[in-house]
Amino acid sequence: MVIGVLALQGGVREHAEMLRALGAQAILARKPNDLDNLDGVVIPGGESSTIDRLMRIFGLADPLTEALRGGLPVLGTCAGLITLATEIxxxxxxxxxxxxxxxxxxxxxxxxxxxSAVETIVTRYGAVRAAYIRAPEVVSVGGDAEVIAVTSERIVGVETPSALAVSFHPELTGDTTIHERFLSKVRGTVDA
Structure with a gap:
């Protein structure tokens, strides 16, 4: 499995290291052609407006959107969750x-x-050690989006058939639960 980690800003190295530890080949995606031949992509945490601006400057926004709408599996953490939303x-x-x-x-x-804080939360896939840093919350979901994690009555995890988005940073705590779930989605696409 070849997973691209959007390498514009944020927790790029931590995601790449975790993916490699789980057996995936992680490449850093900075240019549109870096999106070619990927089995999945990670949009890391960082500053969401900076990530948005850099995606547009480097010409990644449109090809990434096209690939994701075509079913490329994606994991978005913190700012990545914001980047994937239909409405901010x-x-x-x-x-x-x-x-x-x-x-x-x-x-x-x-x-x-x-x-900022670290806490253990319960997700649909088990307990996860989660780091929150200026974290977003999901106010509402629609369509095929399903809530997979809630803490303090706030939605902090959402999943669709091809996307997994969380408000927190599992890559900073070393908890592999979310990344394992993401790679299972990728395997389902690769094997299909």
Whole structure:
């Protein structure tokens, strides 16, 4: 399995290392042709408006959107969740999203950087050690989006047939549960 990690900003190295530890080949995706021949892609956490702006500057937004709409499996963590949403409730000036997962999100819902925390949450796939850093929340879901994780009555995980999006950073805690679920989605696509 060849997984591209969108390498514009954020937790790129941590995702790549975790994917490699789980047996996938991880490549860093910075240019449109880096998206060719991928079995899946990860949009890491970071600053969502910066990721959006850099995707547009480097010409990645349109080809990535096309690939994702074509069924390329994707994992989005924190800012990646925001990037995948159909609606951002409080976007930065000029900020857009890819519109892949039918959900409305609110940026920085868990507070400022100093409010960062690590906690264990229950997901549909088991307990996950999750790091929250200026994390978003999912305000609502529609279409084929299903809630897979809730904490403090906030939606923090959503899944569709081809996408997995979480508000937190499992790659920072070393918990592989979410990445394993993502790779099972990729295997289902590869084997299909």
């Amino acid at each position: 409730e409080d976007p930065a000036p000029g900020q857009k999203s890819l519109g892949i997962v039918d959900m409305r999100v609110r940026r920085n819902a868990f507070g400022r950087q100093v409010d």
